[in-house]
Amino acid sequence: MKIHHFKTNESGLNRFFGALEAKIMDILWDGAEKSIKDVQQKLEREQEKLVNFNTVMTVMNRLVAKGVLKKRLEGRSFAYSPVLSKEQFIDTQSKELTHELIEEFGPLVVSHMLDALEEADTELMEKLEQKIKQLKKET
Template identity: 65%
Template sequence: MRVRSFKLDESGLTRFFGPLEAKVMDILWASSGELTIREVQQVLEQEKLTNFNTVMTVMNRLVEKGVLQKRTEGRSSLFRPVQSRVEFLNKQSKEMTNELMDEFGNVVVSHMLDALEEADDDLVAKLEHKIQQLKKGL
């Protein structure tokens, strides 16, 4: 999935998805396997969020976006995420970083370095290690 819009004023998964899409993805990522629309809707119903048809529409749109896989078993449709949550976030952050670098180059690097002032020591050490690896590769 390629995120078409990134919402700076949101947080968590709602930066990539609508609020209901984010809740559906959370439910599916938390499950150990495939879930039906009804199973997802029942979790959402506990929070008094939505009805079956709305959940079905959202889940089918997530399939169209390439985030969920759908298979039919009997009369039921079973859904599962294409990637784990970690894989999804890793891929999205990498794509965004590459796009920012392509478009804004040195400005992005400068802002990332400024952000390191607030980063923990482990993150700075990982960055230093990565820079050393890159230098050796040159």
């Protein structure tokens, strides 16, 4: 699944999703399958205000259409769950974004990524060194 709109002016999941979509995904990543009603009630508790059932249903079904959620019939309603764990989703999207940036801007992106490492912790730098050594061995 590829998220087509990455928002640089946002943070966290809001870079990939609208505000309500991100809240719904967080709720679904937090546990077992949930119905629209379950998600609506959880949103109401978190926001301390009423949330329209039809709005939640529309957003959840859009997330299914985007390939982020899956649904299965359970009795007379549907149970929804994420296709990927939150960690898998972030890994997949960051990998896709990195490949697109490198494909489009090449060495410039790599240079900026290396510049950003000045702010990185030592553990991340060591992982990068190990990865570069591994890549050199494979070529």
